[in-house]
Amino acid sequence: xxxxxxxxxxxxxxxxxxxxxxxxxxxxxxxxxxxxxxxxxxxxxxxxxxxxxxxxxxxxxxxxxxxxxxxxxxxxxxxxxxxxxxxxxxxxxxxxxxxxxxxxxxxxxxxxxxxxxxxxxxxxxxxxxxxxxxxxxxxxxxx
Amino acid sequence: xxxxxxxxxxxxxxxxxxxxxxxxxxxxxxxxxxxxxxxxxxxxxxxxxxxxxxxxxxxxxxxxxxxxxxxxxxxxxxxxxxxxxxxxxxxxxxxxxxxxxxxxxxxxxxxxxxxxxxxxxxxxxxxxxxxxxxxxxxxxxxxx
Numbered sequence: 001x002x003x004x005x006x007x008x009x010x011x012x013x014x015x016x017x018x019x020x021x022x023x024x025x026x027x028x029x030x031x032x033x034x035x036x037x038x039x040x041x042x043x044x045x046x047x048x049x050x051x052x053x054x055x056x057x058x059x060x061x062x063x064x065x066x067x068x069x070x071x072x073x074x075x076x077x078x079x080x081x082x083x084x085x086x087x088x089x090x091x092x093x094x095x096x097x098x099x100x101x102x103x104x105x106x107x108x109x110x111x112x113x114x115x116x117x118x119x120x121x122x123x124x125x126x127x128x129x130x131x132x133x134x135x136x137x138x139x140x141x142x143x
Numbered sequence: 144x145x146x147x148x149x150x151x152x153x154x155x156x157x158x159x160x161x162x163x164x165x166x167x168x169x170x171x172x173x174x175x176x177x178x179x180x181x182x183x184x185x186x187x188x189x190x191x192x193x194x195x196x197x198x199x200x201x202x203x204x205x206x207x208x209x210x211x212x213x214x215x216x217x218x219x220x221x222x223x224x225x226x227x228x229x230x231x232x233x234x235x236x237x238x239x240x241x242x243x244x245x246x247x248x249x250x251x252x253x254x255x256x257x258x259x260x261x262x263x264x265x266x267x268x269x270x271x272x273x274x275x276x277x278x279x280x281x282x283x284x285x286x287x
Contacts (some may be wrong), residue, residue, distance in 0.1 A: 016253070018250065019252070020155075026260040028258070029263035029266075032271070038273045075171065098154075100155055100156065101159065103161060106164060108164045110164070110168050114172050114175065115171045118174050
């Protein structure tokens with residue numbers, strides 16, 4: 001039996017007038033967050049690149065590391081905020097055009113946004129725990 | 144105002160696809176909120192036990208810091224409270240949206256969306272404040 005998942009109202013819930021207003025406001029703020037995220041990432045990278053090092057090779061290495069770090073953090077910030085911006089634009093647009101597929105696409109981007117953040121936190125925590133383990137092991141071996 | 148049942152004909156529906164996306168969003172939002180709550184808890188415990196030591200440490204680098212210690216702690220408490228509010232709103236979005244979908248409760252589902260809206264507002268104001276600080280720190284780096 002063929003079913004059409006895109007059009008079947010599997011859930012008896014709808015995006016009523018109240019929900020529509022709430023999602024519109026959420027999408028507007030999500031757009032602001034995404035744009036400020038892009039600007040913030042650019043400023044951090046520019047700040048790291050043009051950060052004037054003092055004389056000495058160690059400082060040059062430190063500056064290079066700072067630029068790489070800023071590029072990684074900036075890249076991650078931009079990637080995350082792309083999904084947030086897509087959520088904002090697709091959802092906001094769908095509420096004006098009443099396009100169900102575009103609405104679903106917008107919510108899918110919200111899902112990816114939260115998933116991306118969750119996975120990043122998991123990775124950072126794993127690295128942190130690993131770092132702590134190596135630190136403790138190093139201290140124990142050194143004694 | 145009485146709502147016409149036929150109005151739903153002209154509304155977007157929470158179909159199978161959108162429902163699943165909302166469910167998965169709620170799952171990850173709940174995970175994030177729980178992680179944030181744990182981080183706040185750990186930070187509060189660290190602050191409760193190490194506040195005096197922290198003020199003493201800072202006072203070695205900046206003499207006269209002891210006097211501003213109370214002010215700094217007040218600022219930290221405000222920051223923690225704002226962070227807690229953000230996490231709470233995220234948790235509320237996660238639980239209410241998921242339960243709203245499970246129970247087919249439009250009011251509960253809308254409350255979840257309201258929490259999402261408030262979460263984005265608080266987070267948006269914080270990022271706007273953050274960008275002002277980033278701008279000034281980048282600017283000071285450039286002119287240094």
